[in-house]
Amino acid sequence: MPELPEVETTRRGVAPLVTGHVVTEMIVRNHRLRIPVSKSLPSLIIGQRLQQVQRRAKYLYFCFSNGTLIWHLGMSGSMRVNMASSTPAKHDHIDLVFDNGQCLRYRDPRRFGLVAWTSSPPSAHKLISHLGPEPWDTLFTGAYLHKKARGRKIAVKNFIMDGKIVVGVGNIYASESLHMAGINPRRAASRISLDRYQRLCGTVQTVLDGAIAKGGTTLKDFAGTDGKPGYFSQELLVYGRADEPCQQCGATIKQLVIGQRSSFYCPSCQQ
DNA sequence: CCGGACGCCTGTCGGC
DNA sequence: TGCCGACAGGCGTCCG
Numbered sequence: 455m456p457e458l459p460e461v462e463t464t465r466r467g468v469a470p471l472v473t474g475h476v477v478t479e480m481i482v483r484n485h486r487l488r489i490p491v492s493k494s495l496p497s498l499i500i501g502q503r504l505q506q507v508q509r510r511a512k513y514l515y516f517c518f519s520n521g522t523l524i525w526h527l528g529m530s531g532s533m534r535v536n537m538a539s540s541t542p543a544k545h546d547h548i549d550l551v552f553d554n555g556q557c558l559r560y561r562d563p564r565r566f567g568l569v570a571w572t573s574s575p576p577s578a579h580k581l582i583s584h585l586g587p588e589p590w591d592t593l594f595t596g597a598y599l600h601k602k603a604r605g606r607k608i609a610v611k612n613f614i615m616d617g618k619i620v621v622g623v624g625n626i627y628a629s630e631s632l633h634m635a636g637i638n639p640r641r642a643a644s645r646i647s648l649d650r651y652q653r654l655c656g657t658v659q660t661v662l663d664g665a666i667a668k669g670g671t672t673l674k675d676f677a678g679t680d681g682k683p684g685y686f687s688q689e690l691l692v693y694g695r696a697d698e699p700c701q702q703c704g705a706t707i708k709q710l711v712i713g714q715r716s717s718f719y720c721p722s723c724q725q
Numbered sequence: 726c727c728g729g730a731c732g733c734c735t736g737t738c739g740g741c
Numbered sequence: 742t743g744c745c746g747a748c749a750g751g752c753g754t755c756c757g
Contacts, residue, residue: 457750488733488752512751529751530735545735564734566751608728617752624750673750674737714730716748 458622459665467679469507479551488568511621521573528566596652603643611639612713631657633692692718
């Protein structure tokens with residue numbers, strides 16, 4: 455489910471309901487996520503006051519005075535906040551209950567998500583330390599992309615989905631930002647000019663900003679913490695639109711597989 | 726170092 | 742209707 459805009463939508467939904475409150479209970483119904491949930495996690499967190507909910511890449515940080523809970527939603531994870539009473543559904547693996555009666559509930563059918571604890575700065579954690587800049591970081595420029603792409607034969611779509619290059623660009627928004635920048639997704643990363651990388655930088659930001667403003671993209675079942683879908687789905691220009699006319703030029707949008715992932719582009723305006 | 730394939734899981738959808 | 746393969750928003754690892 456979640457790329458950066460969906461994770462940010464989740465953060466914005468969760469944060470105001472639980473920030474500043476003390477964890478009174480932590481229930482782990484299924485420990486078997488991508489990384490097994492540590493059995494000692496509840497004892498570290500219960501009694502601690504949640505200071506902030508932050509985001510880095512597609513990770514959420516739940517910041518306590520004694521450490522940070524690093525939480526990734528994987529492919530199918532989502533969070534809802536409700537008053538602690540409703541009976542958990544099938545894939546509701548974790549509850550965090552707070553002293554204001556709110557229950558943060560994590561659902562993840564495919565269990566590609568993970569929860570990890572660190573008492574060091576999270577940026578030093580193994581999951582985080584190798585990650586590239588955020589898309590809005592001043593480091594993330596056309597010149598930066600151009601330099602990183604030197605000598606690389608990888609398709610540009612895979613290149614911008616590589617978290618070591620820039621974080622947060624997943625399969626949907628990679629197709630979208632390349633379309634908006636007029637770049638063919640299969641083009642070798644090293645064969646794209648500085649000019650076009652500058653343009654791509656901007657479209658990555660524009661697409662992600664737009665998606666965050668709409669509460670993310672719902673393809674099948676993503677919902678914000680209020681249960682409402684993300685409305686950016688309606689604004690997708692190429693993703694999921696194979697055989698439809700391109701809204702820019704009228705040519706037929708094509709679907710192909712790049713790096714084992716579905717990709718969508720307009721063969722006429724993306725060269 | 727690089728690029729590509731694969732695996733982790735479950736659910737859903739389309740074709741036969 | 743039922744079965745079976747393909748595919749789905751991520752990402753770490755392994756192999757050539």
